[in-house]
Amino acid sequence: MRRRPSVLVAAALAASVVGLTGCTESVEGTTPVGTLTPPGPTASTATAAAPSERPLVVETVFGQVDLDPGQAFSRTGAIISRALYQTLTTLSAQDETQAEAGLAQYTISPEGKWLTLRLRADATFSDGTPVTTDDVIFTLNRAAGLGGLPATILGNLRMTKVDERTMTITSPSANFALPAILANPAFGILNSSAVKAQGGTIGPNDFAGPWLQTHSAGSGPYVLAARTTGTVTLRANPHWNGPPPAHPEIVLRDATAAEQVRDLEAGRADIALDVSPSQAEAIQLDPADRALRVVTRRSATTAYLVLNTSAKVNRWTADPDFAEAVRRGLDSAALAKLVGGGTIAAPGLIPQGIFGALKPAATNPAPAPTPSGSAGASGTPPPSGAAPAPTATPFPASPSASLPRPTMTTPTARPRTMDGRDLAAAKAALKRAGYTGEPLTLHYAEEQPIEGVPAKLLAEAVARQLGEAGITVHPEGIAAADARSAYEKGTEAFALWSFTPAFPGPENYLLFAPGHPIGLHAGWPLRAATVVDELTIQALNSVGEDRRATYTSWQRAMNTAGPFVPLVQPASHYAYGSRVTALSTNPIWTIDLAQTR
Template identity: 30%
Template sequence: MRTKIRYVATALGLSATLALVGCAATAPEGGSGSGSAPTSIVIDTAFTLETADPGRNYVPTGYMVSKALYETLLDFAGSDESTAVPGLASYTQNDDATVFTFTLADGRVFSDGTPVTADDVVFSLNRVKGMTESKANFLMEGIEVAKVDDKTVELSTATPSLKLPALMTNPSLAILNSKVVIENGGTTDNSDAAEKFLNGTSAGSGPYILDSLSVESQVVLTGNEKYNGAEDIDFDRVVIRNVSESATQKMNLEGGDSQVAVDLSGDQVAGLSGGVSVTSGPSAQTIFLLLNQNPEIAGVTANPEFASAVRYALDYPKLLELAGAGSEQATGVIPPSFLGALTDGVKQDLAASKAALAKSGYAGETITLEYPNDYPVGGVSFTPLAERIQSQLADAGITIALAPAPFTTQIDEYVNGREAFSIWFWGPDYADSANFLPFQAGAKVGLRAGWTAEMAPSIVELATAAETATSMEAREGAFSDFATALQKQGPFVPLIVPGSNIATADYITGVNYNSTWTMDIAELQAK
């Protein structure tokens, strides 16, 4: 799971942060839409940044940077992640969804003017596939890459893979200038030594080039003079700063010291002063309750009726009040923006809850609810959420004791399946519903809940049907059936899809939330 929240890095004090940027950007008079917009901007976000090497990247800030510097075979249009559109290439597929043929667009070049060719595609994709130590390596699992001619590449899989077009939008699979990267240590196996080079300069065809990189403090991007793609950038210099505190991001934006704040909560955007615009909407994360199905670990929570009792005891609109702008009730494990997501979520039904509780064998014992207490997701803090769940379950006759712990402590217990009852979250690694198949019995998240394949063979069959569908119509129906079945018998109770709130100076338009790269910097425009 790659989480879509920002890991807290060392906080920069406001004065230190501004000193790092200097005069990188100057807002119009009054910090609003008056006067002429600057040609450079500052973006504040809490860094999850490890490298500028796209093939080794697997974190949100890194994806935002890679998206600006490099291009992928396919892309998404604006905030629509339902269908991949041409990027560096267009594609066709066979009827079995096992062979995908990509044809490169004419005339595209890298930042040094070198033409983008099929050899660059083959090298870039095989580099990620061959670097098994890379966190992004799994994206190429089961995919074979073959050059057809200088403009054409064929990707093939042993089984149907309608998720493959979405995979080809992921910035980890960006196309690199193979000649330059090979000259600087690039290979297609674990001997690759090009990361140091790629941390100092970019080797892509994107609208920006890398000026400087500090994974602790800031990244500076400048316009790519050789860029000949579809984007028409308004800001030729972009400074991305590590500002870990969202309150500081808010203060910087309101004071005109930055022009974009990425990590504001729903409450914070509601209190913003004038001269600021906000783009809000549901993110791609799901906050859920886990009820372990292993009787040796969980006791009564392992009874499926107990999960039903919890599911129908909760007042979901009241829980949603804690999430703020942009958030929605989780209608299932698949968030609303993805194929197969359910239209309606569970509604509170105390009578159904108490009936299920009576069948579960629950005898009034205290159940411990575990959760990380220092790791808000999309502005949602788990402590008030846990307290409200505790109160609502008490109304259904279930006694809950809260057991908060730091994330670093709690994550081990969760990953190793040792929690009986807990609050957790899940975010996609790429924009496709296949990201949520790990919730099936016997898969990664299912096993964290002690839920083996033998316990729910029908769920496994539904997941397999979704994974191997060869038409979008069949695929949507299969994912919907999978999500519906999980709501009825799974050990998970989806709660909230937190909001994404990106605030900008009000002369900036073009903010489009994306579940992988958060936003495309090149799409930001000045009014």
């Protein structure tokens, strides 16, 4: 059967999802889901904020930065796209598991097969022209035509223009994910006339990408003013019709985690986005750093190991018994304790805070602390029991009869649990594999921290633990671009990576299934694990009360048969100086620069 690619990366937010908002600082209120916020100031008042003495300087590790929103799926790219482009929907500041109106008001059909969108009447691009349905359809079709992760998220959608401000999006099957999918900054709406004039089109003959690296064509609160190696400068959009941003000019600067903290302490930077747990603790305890504030929040990031299943890449990582020994030889609770700062052990690929996550072990460290000492900060979770608006309930309580139900076969392999460390079982698995201590290199992206945590710290701890199980591991950091290239080509044997979802929905993680994009990175083809294949289809089609049990079964099957070993879910730590009073953070786009005060 044909699989729905639109839900391989992202899905709708279940009504019973645990909120991701526990430690978020938010400065804006929200309106009921699916309704428009009141019109903001006119273009003339949107830039009335008094300029500060210098630009606000935000430092982070850039990694791969693509400023074409249709390709901007990196962390830094998402931060910038969020500032330059508006999305049709957004995620609620009060409950980040819920989608609400952004550039458009939306209505989703009861069966989840179509979405009607009505654009704001006052929305204009940075050149003053109005945002129209044609711009929306061009943007989404172009993103699909460019391929890559955004195209995988969108999948097979059909868009129909009703008038200049109204359109419908139709999915061939139930897709309650659409409101949340469209909130991702990768789907920031482009000025189609401007992009077409620079060679933009639908499909492989699109040549607008290079132009979009140095120019913006959006309706967001900022425009791209300049870009050099290691810096991106944003200035307030003179035609922005929303609340004026507090900082008329922002400079994003590439810096290591150590440089970020030093620059923050010296006043050369205002916000640091890659603060490690130890750095955060040092800032909070140092009397000399009283002017600095730290925000700690739960992230949606899972750090994991990948063992390539192809014997052509590595005979040991391809051996199921060796993979079992790796799982049995690791103590994720000890790794979480080592990292500290609110880090918790990851019992499965789906992190805590997203619907379908496995329950954490009782021995895990406590959840991340609330924001520390920040004026205007809010770390209060949304009230429990608050009912979402009807149009925002992605999964109805009663299953849809129209969704196919694949027959589940009984696993033939011996049942094995992978919960907890068991060195004796690890050594027994190594004996079955015939492994006698041959060295194995564990690669990691050297300059790319995982939510501020140095990848080297985790890699070395993993090597020590596996050494106690009898596996000889040599951690080796390599350039992030080289590591990513090898991983995506499926030529990396043993590596440490992390995954942050496109939005808080469990179907993001089906990317790890056999034959799907991340599964293929590990050399794991379709039909390599038929039980996982069937559970993947069942998860795609599950609704209502079936969903939690289905995703629990899927993750446990992945923990037994898959080439991925979940390690930890780190917290996020951000620090800022006296020129900032509050941050507006989000697990998907990290920080909303326009709403940071």
